[in-house]
Amino acid sequence: MQITAPCIVCLTWRLEDAQGQLIDELAEPLEFFYGADDLFAKVEEALEGQEKGFEADISLEPEHAFGEYDSGLVCFEARMLFPDGVEPGMQIEGLPEGAVSEDMPADAIYTVTEVYPAHVVLDGNHPLAGLGLRMHMKVLDVRSATEAEIETGSMGEAVFSLLNGAPPDAQLH
Numbered sequence: 001m002q003i004t005a006p007c008i009v010c011l012t013w014r015l016e017d018a019q020g021q022l023i024d025e026l027a028e029p030l031e032f033f034y035g036a037d038d039l040f041a042k043v044e045e046a047l048e049g050q051e052k053g054f055e056a057d058i059s060l061e062p063e064h065a066f067g068e069y070d071s072g073l074v075c076f077e078a079r080m081l082f083p084d085g086v087e088p089g090m091q092i093e094g095l096p097e098g099a100v101s102e103d104m105p106a107d108a109i110y111t112v113t114e115v116y117p118a119h120v121v122l123d124g125n126h127p128l129a130g131l132g133l134r135m136h137m138k139v140l141d142v143r144s145a146t147e148a149e150i151e152t153g154s155m156g157e158a159v160f161s162l163l164n165g166a167p168p169d170a171q172l173h
Helices: 041-047 147-152
Strands: 007-017 022-034 055-060 074-078 091-093 109-115 119-123 133-144
Touching: 022 133, 041 055, 041 133
Parallel strands: none
Antiparallel strands: 007 022, 007 133, 055 133, 074 119, 091 109, 109 119
């Protein structure tokens, strides 16, 4: 079966930075909805019309992946707004209650980049923002999407937003 929207594509991949350093490896096959928002547009473009067994190496510039780095998404908040034990690398959803950075997106995931006695530095950029990436991918299977999958428009895997290097237990709530 050829890959055309809408269908389900089962992939593995190896994702590296521009210097060839491993960022993520999807060794266990995972299904993605082709023709919606499960994959980057440039990845879908490479997959269009291909079949099971297809392999490709794709270069993704920041604008085709996680976007350019935006220094305007970095802010400083009072240390007292955070729990004891806050440390660099932890992530929080949204700004803490009492935050003074009113112009920051309320629904962003912020990474704690620095902790000082009086303040904490938060970065609302995706950890891979601004990076050129290389992806080697392999199509292990292609199948028709079910009516339920077409209605949902996703396989529910937010893989690309989770490629951040922070372990699940490093999240603040």
